[in-house]
Amino acid sequence: MDAELSIGAVAERSGVASSALRFYEDRGLIHSHRNSSGHRRYRRSVLRRVAFIRFAQQMGLTLAEIRGLVDELPDNRVPDADDWARVSAAWTPLLDAHIERLQRLRDRLTGCIGCGCLSMKRCGVLNPGDALAHAGPGPRLVIDG
Amino acid sequence: MDAELSIGAVAERSGVASSALRFYEDRGLIHSHRNSSGHRRYRRSVLRRVAFIRFAQQMGLTLAEIRGLVDELPDNRVPDADDWARVSAAWTPLLDAHIERLQRLRDRLTGCIGCGCLSMKRCGVLNPGDALAHAGPGPRLVIDG
DNA sequence: GTAAGAGTTCAAGTGCACTTGAAGTCAAGG
DNA sequence: CCTTGACTTCAAGTGCACTTGAACTCTTAC
DSSP: OOOOOOOOHHHHHTTOOHHHHHHHHTTSSSSEEEEEEEEEEOOOOHHHHHHHHHHHHHTTTOOHHHHHHHHHHHSSOOOOOHHHHHHHHHHHHHHHHHHHHHHHHHEEEEHHHHHOOOOOOTTTTTTOGGGTTSSSSOOOSOOOO | OOOOOOOHHHHHHTTHHHHHHHHHHTTTSSSOOOOOOOOOEOHHHHHHHHHHHHHHHHTOHHHHHHHHHHHTSOSSOOOHHHHHHHHHHHHHHHHHHHHHHHHHHHHHHHHHHHHTOOOOOTTTTTTGGGTTTTSSSSSSOOOOO
């Protein structure tokens, strides 16, 4: 009952496909060991890790970026209060910045109803200066300036 | 000075590569007409549209989804107060939902410092139930339930 | 003994959002 | 005349995040 989990069990409990779990392992985001027949066995803590990965993805981070973050979480033991304090401390400002940025956008958008947005120069929503011009190719991160 | 814009000018002013602009046009997100030598000419309003597209992308929408939204904006004239009221009305709830969702996540994350997150069952951040299990393959939208 | 079901590897395929490359056109400047 | 630079089309390539398929192994149930 408290045994380690097969890939199928992790897939079911986490809602992430087995193929994706193998892919994550290949990318070094999660780890497993093998049982006598060569099947992957996961600690229960992998569920936490996978949930964390999904969360980070929803924040707009790439798997490469997430790898750096999950490396902060211990893999060989259950994360303790200190581990979480570190991770929370790292995450909270990111979340705050993200929320703040969206609130600014919302406020500007609301303001636009009044202004009619007849001028690109005046409109804060549609003319955020170089804010959109800096990033490289590809989909932009949700989290940025 | 108030003439229409070449693709290079739009690229420079919007910070979006010419190739991306052609791509957007191909996808029906923006429109242009041609001058006597077959070059694209854009109304200045295309800058607004492009900014809008980028904004929507940052909200996690795909180009296909964005197409539906930009079709709401007039292409043949400067958007007026009514146009913006409609667009704002469509966007604001999306933004609100997004912000609220992030705030919930932040609050849970903060709570985790105290709880030490020793239990998957208790932890709201890392055990959001089926929240992560519903979506199909591929990167998830930032905006969802 | 054999068939089902869950696992394995590895290569190739998919979808999105573009970018890059090749080959060509056109207008202006030296 | 010839080059330069900005544009054109179209096909192919890229990067990310996976998924799918083929061929195989292993354990369990009948």
